[in-house]
Amino acid sequence: MESPTLSQDSLDHLTDSEKDFWRRAPSKIVTEQAAVNFDLREGKELVLRRPRQGVPTVHLHSCPTVINTVHRESAWEGVWAARHSGKPGPAMQLPEMPTMMSVAEVEKLESYTACNRCSPPVQQVKKRRQFPTTPTKLSSLAPKHIDREFMTLDGEPVGKLQSYTVHREGVTLSFHGIEIVGAFTDQIIVMPETAAVRMAA
Numbered sequence: 001m002e003s004p005t006l007s008q009d010s011l012d013h014l015t016d017s018e019k020d021f022w023r024r025a026p027s028k029i030v031t032e033q034a035a036v037n038f039d040l041r042e043g044k045e046l047v048l049r050r051p052r053q054g055v056p057t058v059h060l061h062s063c064p065t066v067i068n069t070v071h072r073e074s075a076w077e078g079v080w081a082a083r084h085s086g087k088p089g090p091a092m093q094l095p096e097m098p099t100m101m102s103v104a105e106v107e108k109l110e111s112y113t114a115c116n117r118c119s120p121p122v123q124q125v126k127k128r129r130q131f132p133t134t135p136t137k138l139s140s141l142a143p144k145h146i147d148r149e150f151m152t153l154d155g156e157p158v159g160k161l162q163s164y165t166v167h168r169e170g171v172t173l174s175f176h177g178i179e180i181v182g183a184f185t186d187q188i189i190v191m192p193e194t195a196a197v198r199m200a201a
Helices: 016-023 025-041 072-083 103-107 193-200
Strands: 046-049 057-060 099-101 112-114 149-151 157-160 163-166 171-175 178-182 187-190
Antiparallel strands (some): 149 187
8 A cells, every 4th residue: 555654754743553553554454455355256236325314325336426435545545635634533533344235135125225326236216115104304393202202214213202402403303322413304203103012012
């Protein structure tokens, strides 16, 4: 790996632990790239990107949107560049590893969106989970929803709503150990009372 990570001048301003982290980077890159290449040989040619909230997006491994995560040297170079851009952040942050999947694995997901830039070979452009009720906009939350069971759009149960706060940018929902922040137009699933009873059983 030919990069600033191996330049002594570029390491001088770092702490000893940071220097050690970046000196180990080349071997980590080799290991990570081997893992990615193994997945590709196994037919996992799609990359799944999950947002903090919402439905994951499926890409071809060659898609410009995700290529810098598939090529591990590029991923590490991006982290190094960010470290020296003056932006605040951790000096030893590991770059994101791609989630490699086969077409069959993707089709088992309850919901996904196909990237319109690379058009991966999946069955649907927008596959959506069949919910037991219509998703609710965060702007529609009311006191009656307190203590109701909720679920995110990608099917993850988040428990009972303890409180919510409306602010200028949107709404903050507080569950036990979980906090979700979203815009007024973002959606979430309010589980029916019957479903809540089944979940508690």
